[in-house]
Amino acid sequence: MxxxxxxxxxxxxxxxxxxxxxxxxxxxxxxxxxxxxxxxPSARFLVVALAPDGSDIEDLGRGLALPTTPSRTCQRSGSAASSAPHTLLDMLRRTMDARLIWVDAELEPWPD
Structure with a gap:
């Protein structure tokens, strides 16, 4: 909507x-x-991790991406990481099957 x-x-x-x-x-x-x-506008996103066999999913955190500074918080186990959603996803994929889910439409960069 x-x-x-x-x-x-x-x-x-x-x-x-x-x-x-x-x-x-x-x-x-x-x-x-x-x-x-x-x-x-900003866009909300979720980061999730799939179990190795695909039978379960873990909510790793949520964030808010902003066009000027697309880095916002994604929380897991009480810790926070600020990085662009795709950068965060690349980092997490080194150790797990992490996926990014956009709740709102993915952002386009702001005009300069």
């Missing part, structure tokens, strides 16, 4: 009587963050 969020407009910077930028209000900060989240 794909959700389309309304993208709020970005607030215009305001100057004080001396020509200095005024800090954003809480509502303006929320508008900037909401705009960014709607414009550049």
């Amino acid at each position: 794909t959700r389309t969020a309304a993208v709020p407009p970005l607030p215009e910077p305001e100057l004080d009587e001396n020509g200095n930028l005024r800090p954003f209000t809480a509502d303006q900060c929320m508008a900037v963050c909401t705009n960014r989240a709607a414009t550049y």
